[in-house]
Amino acid sequence: MKIKLFNDKKQLSGDLKITGSKSESNRLLILQALYPSLKVENLSNSDDTQYLKKALASEEELIDIHHAGTAMRFLTAYFATREGREVVLTGSPRMQERPVKLLVDALKTLGADISYEKEEGYPPLRIKGKTLTENEVKVQANISSQYISALMLIAPSLLNGLQIDLVGQVTSAPYINMTLEMMKNAGVTGEFTKNKIIIGPAEKLESKTIAVESDWSSASYFYSLAAISETAHLRLGIYREKSLQGDCCISEIYRQFGVETHYEDDAIVLKKTSQKKPRHLAENLIDSPDIAQTIAVTCLALGVNCTLKGLHTLKIKETDRLAALKTEIEKFGSSVKISKDSLELIPQKDFTKNVSVATYNDHRMAMAFAPLGLKVPFEIEDAMVVSKSYPDFWKDLEKLGFNIGRA
Ligand SMILES: O=C(O)C1=C[C@@H](OP(=O)(O)O)[C@@H](O)[C@H](O)C1
Numbered sequence: 354m355k356i357k358l359f360n361d362k363k364q365l366s367g368d369l370k371i372t373g374s375k376s377e378s379n380r381l382l383i384l385q386a387l388y389p390s391l392k393v394e395n396l397s398n399s400d401d402t403q404y405l406k407k408a409l410a411s412e413e414e415l416i417d418i419h420h421a422g423t424a425m426r427f428l429t430a431y432f433a434t435r436e437g438r439e440v441v442l443t444g445s446p447r448m449q450e451r452p453v454k455l456l457v458d459a460l461k462t463l464g465a466d467i468s469y470e471k472e473e474g475y476p477p478l479r480i481k482g483k484t485l486t487e488n489e490v491k492v493q494a495n496i497s498s499q500y501i502s503a504l505m506l507i508a509p510s511l512l513n514g515l516q517i518d519l520v521g522q523v524t525s526a527p528y529i530n531m532t533l534e535m536m537k538n539a540g541v542t543g544e545f546t547k548n549k550i551i552i553g554p555a556e557k558l559e560s561k562t563i564a565v566e567s568d569w570s571s572a573s574y575f576y577s578l579a580a581i582s583e584t585a586h587l588r589l590g591i592y593r594e595k596s597l598q599g600d601c602c603i604s605e606i607y608r609q610f611g612v613e614t615h616y617e618d619d620a621i622v623l624k625k626t627s628q629k630k631p632r633h634l635a636e637n638l639i640d641s642p643d644i645a646q647t648i649a650v651t652c653l654a655l656g657v658n659c660t661l662k663g664l665h666t667l668k669i670k671e672t673d674r675l676a677a678l679k680t681e682i683e684k685f686g687s688s689v690k691i692s693k694d695s696l697e698l699i700p701q702k703d704f705t706k707n708v709s710v711a712t713y714n715d716h717r718m719a720m721a722f723a724p725l726g727l728k729v730p731f732e733i734e735d736a737m738v739v740s741k742s743y744p745d746f747w748k749d750l751e752k753l754g755f756n757i758g759r760a
């Protein structure tokens with residue numbers, strides 16, 4: 354569905370409850386499948402989490418995970434350990450271009466039986482579940498942390514646990530810490546030192562209810578909205594001062610745009626009272642790749658020159674996000690230079706009118722551009738993509754006074 358988007362309100366205010374973290378939910382669903390004594394609250398209502406849940410309950414041979422990369426990687430490891438179960442794990446055409454070889458090789462080292470149905474290194478995968486017998490594996494850590502989290506999640510179910518040796522610079526490291534902390538909270542023993550992860554075996558876990566914190570990547574769009582508005586007072590729940598999600602670094606980054614964050618009970622309150630903005634914004638996002646699009650569009654809206662680094666993983670996400678950002682930002686008249694791991698925005702003061710932003714089946718393209726509607730009316734080509742992580746996104750924007758109409 355193509356939509357027109359605009360909001361000429363100068364003051365933004367609202368109180369929203371954001372859905373549960375997709376990353377935390379996906380980890381807990383895998384742990385719960387391995388240890389049914391765990392209960393989960395505030396699960397994400399994202400498509401990705403729902404597809405993962407459905408896949409875990411499925412008795413079919415063919416399992417289609419659509420665009421859900423994290424679910425694809427976690428399920429590859431999970432099904433590899435299911436003795437007697439054979440599945441073909443597939444996904445959308447884009448999923449069939451997203452690499453999984455490093456994870457498959459690591460699982461094979463542990464004794465897994467996995468073969469490629471089409472192209473070597475990519476889904477679909479045929480997985481014949483087995484009892485994995487080895488307990489040590491080496492994995493390259495600079496391509497995707499999801500491979501490492503996938504191995505960690507199955508580790509306690511292996512007879513002797515697992516030692517994972519990480520090779521090279523670790524990318525998206527907070528997601529590895531999140532996996533470890535969630536597992537420890539569930540009762541698993543483990544540690545992560547510089548380039549080694551050790552997870553102890555656990556035959557059973559005590560029963561426990563774990564509540565998912567709301568999604569910080571989703572909150573990032575409200576930071577962008579607050580930064581672009583003249584004044585803002587937004588209350589978002591349910592958040593904790595000590596988050597496991599690396600994307601909570603957004604609150605520090607947006608101080609530079611005059612957006613202050615306060616914790617109130619189980620919510621964050623975003624306040625924008627000054628028109629402060631940096632002359633040049635420079636950030637290394639190697640730990641938090643999912644907020645790169647948000648920040649780039651905030652800078653476009655405010656005319657802030659920015660250099661974002663540490664973006665090498667963006668090319669293998671829902672789309673090549675570096676190329677997509679360049680194409681779509683340049684439609685508004687600004688210029689963007691990209692390299693294999695960085696983006697530089699050289700903004701123009703005026704915006705080209707009547708732009709239609711393409712979304713490339715990428716939820717974050719739609720949500721990152723939406724706040725620009727505070728500056729200039731424009732269209733979004735496929736609004737429904739947001740359901741991958743945040744199905745209520747447009748409803749929540751309407752609550753903030755956005756005018757959202759079918760184009
Ligand atoms: O483990 C996770 O939940 C995720 C890890 C990150 O991926 P990479 O490690 O591939 O950067 C992130 O981009 C993704 O949205 C969620």
Ligand SMILES: C=C(OP(=O)(O)O)C(=O)O
Nearest residue numbers: 420421422423424643670
């Ligand atoms: C990269 C993302 O998700 P995934 O890799 O799970 O498809 C994302 O949500 O931005």
